[in-house]
Amino acid sequence: MFYALHSVFVFMFGTIFGSFFNVCIYRLPLEESVVAPPSHCPKCNHPIRWYDNIPILSFIFLRAKCRDCGTKISIRYPVIELITGLGFLWMWIIYGLSVQAFVGVFLFSCLLIATVVDIDHQIIPDEVSLGGLVVGLILSFIFPAIHAQQIWWKGGVQGLVGALAGGGIIYITGVVGDFVFKKESMGGGDVKLLAMIGSIVGWQNVLLVFFLAPVLAVPLGLYLKFVKHEEVLPFGPFISVAGWIAFLWGEPIIYWYLNGMRFS
Ligand SMILES: [Zn+2]
Known part of the structure; x- marks a missing residue:
């Protein structure tokens, strides 16, 4: 039971990093800062609200669309978050803390x-x-x-x-x-x-x-x-x-x- 709880926590921790990696993947090749400005919609530039920026879940709740302008959000954002979460979980399962x-x-x-x-x-x-x-x-x-x-x-x-x-x-x-x-x-x-x-x-x-x-x-x-x-x-x-x-x-x-x- 405790192990399952820990696993979920490690996975979620990983998806938060995955969310940041999405920013890195988008901005590093453009030579943009990865810390500022905060995440915004690439189409309408509206800042993304914190509750719309929850890894994987927000993508599902928003039905893959920007809340402000309705632009489609790429499936790869939640996929990167999922992969990162699984990567963290994988390491934790075989190597522990x-x-x-x-x-x-x-x-x-x-x-x-x-x-x-x-x-x-x-x-x-x-x-x-x-x-x-x-x-x-x-x-x-x-x-x-x-x-x-x-x-x-x-x-x-x-x-x-x-x-x-x-x-x-x-x-x-x-x-x-x-x-x-x-x-x-x-x-x-x-x-x-x-x-x-x-x-x-x-x-x-x-x-x-x-x-x-x-x-x-x-x-x-x-x-x-x-x-x-x-x-x-x-x-x-x-x-x-x-x-x-x-x-x-x-x-x-x-x-x-x-x-x-x-x-x-
Ligand atoms: Zn938008």
Whole structure:
């Protein structure tokens, strides 16, 4: 009973953050402040009343329409809130109230914002990638346990090595790709995003992300190219999904892969 109550609370707490992430997703690519002015309808500019700004529920009560001008509200607002709430709940269920859960929630949030903004605008905001990298490095020093270390500076070094490994390998790939294909193949946003992920998951896991992301991207890339005849495929969402997989299951995947090779 208590557990169920806690779960509901954690979920609701997450949806409030999701509501803020909606603001970030909308405003960061436009270089607007995420704190001021308060949320308003993009069409009629009327400020949104507090009781119309309740995550998920307000969308349902308003029947997906602005109270003032009747403009349709996109389904993605409650969807982002729902996903964020579930992400918080997920971390709380597997890690409890712990540093690992906090780090997981932080990474999940960064990857979610990066994914949606990259799909919309083909960019990844520096606030998420570089800002996330700084936070990731600070967390590595404060909580060396996230890199399976006990001493603060060893955790920090692991975070740094992870960031350099992630950013470095994709940067070098980009340079080689530009040389081979004679056109820009990898965006700078991807470099910074992978560096951020590396600072949190460490160098072994970030290499897994580097190899896993293209595997995830290829099927959709081929589909878009040959069925929809679209060339542009943002890579950030695949890096993000691979980063999340590596955060959750990196160690068993790497163990399975290395042992599979050894015994086959
Ligand atoms: Zn309106």
